[in-house]
Amino acid sequence: MNVRDLETIGFRTLSIFVTVCQTLNLTQSAELLALPKSTVSKEVSRLEEHLNSRLLERSTRKVSLTEAGKLVYERAFQLVEEFRSLRQDVQSLETQVQGLLKLTAPPVLGEYLAGTLLADFMQQWPKITVALELSYSFDDLFAQGIDLGFRIGQIADDRLVARQIGSSSRILVASPEYLAQHPPVKEPQDLAEHNCLRFQYNPTDTDWVLTCGEHTCSVPVRGNFYCSNIEALKNAALRGLGITQLPVSSAREELENGSLVAVLDGLCVPPMPIYLVYRSGVNKPRKLQALLDFIDQWVAEGKFSFSQ
Structure with a gap:
């Protein structure tokens, strides 16, 4: 290792580079950072020279990340965020948890959390600010700067720490008007004669898997409506x-008022796991650790009842 390899990269340079990656616009980055555009450009060039690699593709119209740039951005973002959290933790002197927590969750789960777990957490830590993004997409926690996500279904990103906190069960429902105008559904195979509304469009996935106790069956279904939104x-x-x-x-509300009726009562869709996910790393910001501890306690006390 030569002397140049031991040179350090300043957090100022990394912070400027992270901002440029997030805006993909040198002028906008300069405005956000209250710096001359020439300074922003020089700092990016200095980082490229230090790493001996082109990180950005620049043109008169746009800025885009190279493959190396994407890798450096991901690592730089974590370093900058950890430094900011360290400074905030030191300044708080262990007296109070504070700061902004950026969270993401599927809409239905997020609505439940906003009125239960998150409300209790923010009452305990009133100096915490929560920004909750409701989305069915599996947001990139690295690119979006999200502290923690709640996700339903299996997690494929091995860069994330995933902890299961519950499960989500689904039931089959229809309106009384629809059932009155169509053949009765007495057993799972009868679903093949009905219009089945699907969560996502996947032409190769034509079966619904249903369970009753320990018994599982797979039923081919068809339908003319697909939508990745539960409310729709x-x-x-x-x-x-x-x-x-x-x-x-x-x-629950529609079943109670009779506007929807359970179909094949006693059968349900196999439960899907509910995970909380966050970026891996030894040091977590105190605000995130406080939320993780609060969730652990909440789950241990049996308060998480989303699937009930």
Whole structure:
């Protein structure tokens, strides 16, 4: 290792580079950082020279990341965020947890969390600010700067720490009007004769898997409506378009008032795991650690009842 390899890269340089990566615009980055555009450009060039690699592709119209740039951005973002959290933790002197927590969750789960777990957490830590993004997409926690995500389904990103905190069960429902106008559904195979409203469009996935106790069956279904939004599927079912799968919590009110009826009562879709996920790393910001500890306690006390 030569002397040059031991040279350090300043956090100022990394912070400027991270901002440029997030905006992909040198002028906008300069405005956000209150720096001359020439300074921003020089800092990026200095980082490229130090790493001996082109990190950005620049043109008169746009800025884009190279493959090396994407790798450096991911690592630089973590370093800058950890430094900011360290400074905030030191300044707080262990007296209070504070700062902004950026979270993401699927809409239905997020609505439940906002009125339960997160509300309790923010009452305990009133100096915490929560920004909750509701989305069915599996947001990139690195690119979006998200501290923690709640996700339903298996986690494929091995860069993330994933901890299961519960499960989400779905039941089959339809409106009384739809059921009155179509053949009765007495057993799973009868679903093949009905319009089944699907969560996502996947032409190779034509079966619904149902469980009753320890017994599982797979039923081929068809349908003319697909939507990756639970509320939209529920509205379609309420209008008599067909049979759909809904989380128990999402359909509870409609089942109680009779606007939706359970189909094949006693059968359900196999539960899907609910995970919390966050970026791996030895040192976590105190605000994130406080939330993780709070969730652990909440789950241990049996308060997490999303699937009930």
